[in-house]
Amino acid sequence: MSPAFRLSPAFRHAPRGGRGWPGRAAAALAGGAAALVGLPLVVGEYGLGLLTEMLAFAVFAMSLDLLLGFAGLSSLGHAAFFGLGGYTVGLLARHGGFESVAGLGVAVLAAVLVAAVFAPLVLRASGAYFLMLTLALGQLLYGMAWLWRPVTGGDDGLSGIPRPQLPFWGGLLYDDRAFYYFALAVAGLAAASMVWVVRSSFGLALRGIRDNEARMTSLGYHGWLYKYAVYVLAAGYAALGGALYAYYFGYISPHHLGWALSGEAMVMVILGGAGTLWGPVLGAVLVILLRYEVSSYTERWLTVLGLVFVLVVLFAPQGVAGMLRRFSTRLGPLGRAGLQAQQAGSEAAVVAAPLRPPLQAAPGRKRAGW
Amino acid sequence: MDVLGSLLIGVSYGWVLFLVAVGLSVIFGLMGFVNLASGSFYILGAYVAISVARATGSFAAALAAGGAATAVLGVAMEKAFLKRLHGKLLEQVLLTLGIAYVVQDMARWLWGAQPMALPPPPGLDGSVTVAGLTLPAYRLALVAVGTVLGCAAWALLERTRLGAYVRAGVDDLETLKSLGVNTSAVFTAVFALGAFLSGLGGALGAVVTGVAPGMDFEMLILALVVVVFGGLGSVAGAIAGSLVLGVVDSLVKELWPQAALFVVYGLMALVLVVRPQGLLGRSFR
Numbered sequence: 001m002s003p004a005f006r007l008s009p010a011f012r013h014a015p016r017g018g019r020g021w022p023g024r025a026a027a028a029l030a031g032g033a034a035a036l037v038g039l040p041l042v043v044g045e046y047g048l049g050l051l052t053e054m055l056a057f058a059v060f061a062m063s064l065d066l067l068l069g070f071a072g073l074s075s076l077g078h079a080a081f082f083g084l085g086g087y088t089v090g091l092l093a094r095h096g097g098f099e100s101v102a103g104l105g106v107a108v109l110a111a112v113l114v115a116a117v118f119a120p121l122v123l124r125a126s127g128a129y130f131l132m133l134t135l136a137l138g139q140l141l142y143g144m145a146w147l148w149r150p151v152t153g154g155d156d157g158l159s160g161i162p163r164p165q166l167p168f169w170g171g172l173l174y175d176d177r178a179f180y181y182f183a184l185a186v187a188g189l190a191a192a193s194m195v196w197v198v199r200s201s202f203g204l205a206l207r208g209i210r211d212n213e214a215r216m217t218s219l220g221y222h223g224w225l226y227k228y229a230v231y232v233l234a235a236g237y238a239a240l241g242g243a244l245y246a247y248y249f250g251y252i253s254p255h256h257l258g259w260a261l262s263g264e265a266m267v268m269v270i271l272g273g274a275g276t277l278w279g280p281v282l283g284a285v286l287v288i289l290l291r292y293e294v295s296s297y298t299e300r301w302l303t304v305l306g307l308v309f310v311l312v313v314l315f316a317p318q319g320v321a322g323m324l325r326r327f328s329t330r331l332g333p334l335g336r337a338g339l340q341a342q343q344a345g346s347e348a349a350v351v352a353a354p355l356r357p358p359l360q361a362a363p364g365r366k367r368a369g370w
Numbered sequence: 371m372d373v374l375g376s377l378l379i380g381v382s383y384g385w386v387l388f389l390v391a392v393g394l395s396v397i398f399g400l401m402g403f404v405n406l407a408s409g410s411f412y413i414l415g416a417y418v419a420i421s422v423a424r425a426t427g428s429f430a431a432a433l434a435a436g437g438a439a440t441a442v443l444g445v446a447m448e449k450a451f452l453k454r455l456h457g458k459l460l461e462q463v464l465l466t467l468g469i470a471y472v473v474q475d476m477a478r479w480l481w482g483a484q485p486m487a488l489p490p491p492p493g494l495d496g497s498v499t500v501a502g503l504t505l506p507a508y509r510l511a512l513v514a515v516g517t518v519l520g521c522a523a524w525a526l527l528e529r530t531r532l533g534a535y536v537r538a539g540v541d542d543l544e545t546l547k548s549l550g551v552n553t554s555a556v557f558t559a560v561f562a563l564g565a566f567l568s569g570l571g572g573a574l575g576a577v578v579t580g581v582a583p584g585m586d587f588e589m590l591i592l593a594l595v596v597v598v599f600g601g602l603g604s605v606a607g608a609i610a611g612s613l614v615l616g617v618v619d620s621l622v623k624e625l626w627p628q629a630a631l632f633v634v635y636g637l638m639a640l641v642l643v644v645r646p647q648g649l650l651g652r653s654f655r
Contacts, residue, residue, distance in 0.1 A: 074459050121639075124646050127459065128404060132598050133646070136638045139591070143632035154628075259591060263406070263467055270464045302475035309468025313451075313461045 040180050049248075050292060052180050054285050055187040056245035061268040061280035062194050063237030068266065069274035070198055071230045072210035075122075076131045076262050077138025078238055081111040083257030085239025086246030087145065090158040095151070101164040101173075104186065104243050111239030114141075115232045123227055135259050145254040157253025161246050173247075183244050190240055195277055197233065206230055271312055273321025282320050374503060376624045377617060382509040382578065384616025385516025389571025390589050391596035392523055392608040393564025399603020400540045401557055403452055404459060406466040408568055409590030410473035411440040413583070415569025416576035417481050420488050429491035436573030437566045444565025448558050470586060478583040488576035508577055515574065523567070524605040536560055540603075598638050601648025611648070 040048050060082050067073040085107040092098040092106060122133040145152045152158065163173040166182075173179045197203050206226050208216045213223045246252040255261065264287065272283025290308065294301040316323040394408040419436035423429060447469065455461050489495070490508040498507045527533035535556045539546045547553050572581065579585070592615065600611025618637060622630045641648065 068460065074463070076463075121643060128398060128402070128602065129646065131404070131459070132594060133642055135594060136598055136635065136642055139595075139635040140632075140639045143635040147629055147632040149628070260587060263463070266460070267464055267467060270460050274460060300475055300479065302471045302478075306468040306471030306473075306475065309464050309471070313455070313465040313468070317458075317461055 036184055037181075040177050045176065048176050048180055050288060052176075052183050052248045053245065054288050055180075055183045056241045056248065057265070057268065057284040057288060058241075058281040059187050059190050059244065060238050060241035061265050061272070061284040062191060062277050063234045063241065064265045065269045065274055065277060065280040066194065066198070066230055066234040066237070068269050069276070069279075070203060070210065071206050071227055073227060073231065074127070074131050074266075075134040075234075076259055076266065077122075077134030077136070078234070078265055079259065079261035080138035080141045080257050081115060081235040081238035082242035082245070082261065082265070083145070083252065083254070084111045084114060084141065084235075085242030086252035086256055087152065087158065087242075088239065089164070089243045089246050090161040090252050091151065093162050094158055094160070099162055099165045101166055103164055103247075104240060107239045107243040108236045111235040112232050115235030118235075119228045119231045123224060123231065135262070138257065138259055138262055142254050142257040142259075145257055152254075155254055157251060157255075158246075159251045161250045161252065163247055163250075176248075179248060183248065186240065186244060190237055191277065191281070194237065198277060202226070202229070267309060269319075271309070271319055273319030276321045279319050279321035286320070372503075373621075375505065376620045378505055378509050378513070380617035380620035381613060382512040382516070382616070383620060384613040385512055385520065386571050386575035386579070387589075387592055387596055387616055388516060388520055388608055388612035389567045389574065391593040391600075391612055392520075392605060393568045394590075394593045395597045395600065395602055395604065395608045396527065396536075397561060397564050398597065399601075400536055401452075401560065402457060402540075403455070403561075404462045404466065405447075405564075406463060406590060407447070407470045407473065408593050409586035409588065410470045411444065411565050411568035412572035412575070412589040413477055413581050413586045414443065414473055415440045415572030416488065416581035416585075417477055417486070417572075418569070419573035419576055420486050420581070421481075423488055429488075432488065433570060433573045436576075437570035440569025440572070441562045441566035445558060445562045447565075448561040452557065452561065453554070470590070474583050474586050477586075483583055485580045485582040486576075487580040488573065490577045512574060512578070519567070519570075520605075520609045524609070526563075527605050532556065532559065595634060595638050597648070599641055599648060604648075607648055 036051075039051060043051065060078075063081075064075065064078045067075050067078065088107040088110045089103040092103050098106075118137050122130060122137065125133050145157075146155055148154075163171070163179060166172055173182055198206075205216065205221050208219075209221065209223045209226055217223055242252070242256065245256070268283035268287050269280045270283070271286060272281065273279030287305070290305050291301065294304045298304070312319065318325070390408055390412050393411070394405060397403050397405055415436035418439040419432040422435040423432035426432070447466075451465055455465065494508045494511050496507055497504050498510060499505075527536065535546065535551055535553070539551075539553050539556060543553060575581075596608060596611035596615055598611070599614055600607025600609070615634065619630055619634055622633045626633075
C-alpha cells in the first residue's frame with residue numbers, strides 16, 4: 001500500500017467521545033434496534049412497505065453522506081448508483097434468470113466498476129463544478145435507461161422483478177415480513193460497516209482532507225486517492241440500497257437514476273444532519289413519513305415538505321442531528337456528554353486542532369466545499 | 371419539416387433556455403449561490419403571464435407581469451436568505467429546492483395540473499414567407515427578442531459599471547466594500563434581474579412550450595446543462611450553450627426523437643471531459 005494510506009501517529013489517539021456518550025448511544029441504538037425488529041409485528045402491510053422503503057433509503061442516504069458530510073463532495077448524481085443497483089438486479093432476474101441473493105453483490109460490483117470510471121472525471125472539479133459533473137454523468141445513465149428500451153424497458157422501467165432466492169430457504173423472501181427482516185439485516189451490516197469506515201484512520205483522514213486538503217497533502221496524504229476511494233465506496237453502498245428497493249417493490253425505472261432522486265437523497269442527508277451517519281437515517285425516515293403521511297391528510301403535501309426544508313435551513317442548519325446536539329449540550333449534567341458527542345461528530349476538527357493556526361477563515365465557509 | 375424550419379425552432383427555443391439559464395449562470399458562477407428554483411421562476415412567469423393575458427387581453431402586459439412577479443420573488447429570496455447562506459452550498463440546495471417544491475405545489479393549486487399555453491399576440495400568430503420559405507412569425511420574433519436581450523445582458527455585465535462591480539465583488543468583496551460600493555444593493559439588483567429574465571423567459575416560452583407543473587424541473591435541468599456547456603458565470607457562455615442545446619435538441623428530436631435526452635446528456639458529458647470549465651467558462655478557481 002502506498003504511504004498515503006499509512007496511519008499517522010496523530011490519528012491513532014483520536015478521541016472517540018467521552019465517558020457518558022457510549023452509554024447513551026448504546027441506549028439509543030438498542031431502542032432503535034428494538035423498534036426496527038418489533039414494529040413489523042404491529043404495523044400493517046402498508047406500514048411494512050414504508051419501513052422497508054425507509055431501510056433502502058437509509059442505506060442510500062448514509063452512502064451519500066459519506067460524500068457530502070465526510071468528504072465534502074456535493075454530489076447531485078448519486079441516484080445514478082442507486083438506480084444502477086436496482087437495474088442490475090432487475091436485469092439479472094428478468095433477462096438472465098439469475099434470482100440468487102448474490103444479485104446484491106453483483107449490483108454493488110456493477111456500481112463500483114462504473115464509479116471507478118466516473119470518479120476520475122468528476123474529481124477533476126470541486127464544489128459547484130463537482131455538483132454539475134456528477135449531475136451530468138447521472139443524467140447520462142438516466143438517458144441511457146430511457147433510450148435502451150429493449151433491455152431497460154425505456155421510460156416504463158423494469159417491473160415484475162422477483163424477490164431473490166436464499167441458499168437454504170429458497171423463496172422465503174416472497175413473504176413481505178421475511179423480506180423486511182432480510183433488508184434490516186443487510187442495512188444493519190451496511191450501516192455498521194459505514195460507521196467502521198468513518199471511524200477508521202481512512203475516515204479520519206478523509207475528514208481532514210475535507211477541512212484542509214493542503215495541510216493533509218503536506219502531511220503526506222494523497223487527497224485525490226482518498227476521494228477516489230470514498231466515491232467508489234459510496235457508489236457501492238448506494239447500489240445496495242437500490243437493489244433492496246428494486247427487490248422489495250419489484251420495480252425500477254429511469255426516475256430512480258435521475259437527478260430528482262439525487263436531490264431528494266441530498267435533502268434527506270441535510271435534513272437529518274450531514275457528517276453524522278445517523279442523521280441521514282433520520283432524514284430518510286422523516287422525508288418518507290412526510291411524503292406518505294402528510295399526503296394522506298392534505299393534497300398540499302409538497303408545500304409542507306418544501307416549507308420543512310426552508311425552516312430547517314433557517315432554524316436548524318445542522319439538520320436534526322445538530323438540533324439534538326445543541327439541545328443535549330444545554331442539559332446541565334448531561335451537557336458534557338453532549339459536548340463530547342459533538343466532538344465525536346467531528347473528530348477531524350479535534351485532530352486538526354493542534355495543527356490549526358489561531359487565525360483562519362470561518363470553518364463554515366471551508367465546509368461548504370467551494 | 372425541413373432542416374431550416376427545425377433550425378429556427380431550435381434557435382428560438384435556445385433563446386428561451388438562455389433567459390432561464392443566464393440568471394442561474396451569473397448568480398451561481400459570480401455570486402456563488404446555487405438557485406435550484408430557477409425553473410420555478412420560469413413556470414411562475416408563464417402562469418402569471420397567462421392569467422394577466424386572460425384578464426387584460428394585452429400580451430405586453432402579460433410579459434411585464436410575468437417578469438415582474440418573478441423579480442419580486444427573486445428579491446424577496448435574496449433579501450431573506452442569500453446573505454446568511456453565503457458559501458453554504460448544501461443549505462442553498464435544500465432551501466431553493468424547498469422553495470421550488472412550494473412554488474410548484476402552489477402553481478398546481480392555483481392553475482391546476484392541466485398544461486396551459488399563452489396565445490401569441492395578434493400579428494405574430496400566423497406565419498411569414500421569406501424567400502419561398504414559410505416560417506412561424508412568433509418564432510422569428512422570439513429569435514429577434516432573444517438576440518436583443520442576450521446582447522443587452524452581455525453588455526450589462528461586461529461593459530457597464532454595474533457589471534464591473536459584480537465581477538469585482540466576486541473576486542474581492544471586502545475591497546469593493548471599502549471602496550464605498552453598496553455591494554448588497556449590487557447583488558440584489560443582479561438577483562432581481564436574473565429572476566426577471568427567467569420569468570420573462572417563462573412568459574415568452576409559454577407560447578411555444580406551454581406550461582404545466584413539472585416543467586419547472588425540466589427547465590432547471592436544461593438550464594444546468596446550458597451552464598455546463600457554456601461555463602459558469604459567463605453571459606457569452608450562456609448564449610452559446612443555450613443555442614447549441616436548443617439546436618441539438620430540436621434536430622435530434624426531428625431525426626431520432628427517442629434519443630434526444632441521451633444525445634443532450636452525452637454531449638454534456640463529452641464537453642465536461644474535454645473542457646470541464648465549459649465552452650466559455652471562467653477557469654477553475
